[in-house]
Amino acid sequence: GQSLEQPSEVTAVEGAIVQINCTYQTSGFYGLSWYQQHDGGAPTFLSYNALDGLEETGRFSSFLSRSDSYGYLLLQELQMKDSASYFCAVDSNYQLIWGAGTKLIIKP
């Protein structure tokens, strides 16, 4: 079967750094994406890793290791507006295969 595993919930303090891990097992793989979704909203694209290594976009960074079938999203200088659910998704054969999402709770 195809599956992505990520923690269901992560709690962090405003201003801190948090890492959300994702491991995957899929039959095809073109890249690993990360999306943010606020309650009642639509998923918003954050990053895409097709090759091993770190991609940085402002306060957000994403890492991929294809040999380990593993990636993570790193959020720095956390702000209250970052409170949301974060999804990893594998790009495979013209579809996104999604993890169940990680609810990020930020405390002041």
Place this chain on the structure above:
Amino acid sequence: KAGVTQTPRYLIKTRGQQVTLSCSPISGHRSVSWYQQTPGQGLQFLFEYFSETQRNKGNFPGRFSGRQFSNSRSEMNVSTLELGDSALYLCASSLDANYGYTFGSGTRLTVV
């Protein structure tokens, strides 16, 4: 530029009815995908279209169908609605596969 537009935003239907949802992608995007989001099953892939061709289809019954028009606008149809079809239906567009997808606000379908 305009984002992905989905209509309607909310819909209430009765079991056994059929429904058609519409999606207008970002101008220039030829790939349109549809996803179902429910609290229990998360985000599930329905189908993907590129230049009017369905390139992949998820594991949904035949009651779920879709199509894409020459202007890249897409529709999905669900026939013989069941209570379990209640969900948020999301449309996403992209230049092509392996790029980031931009999602519409979704259509929240409630089947009673």
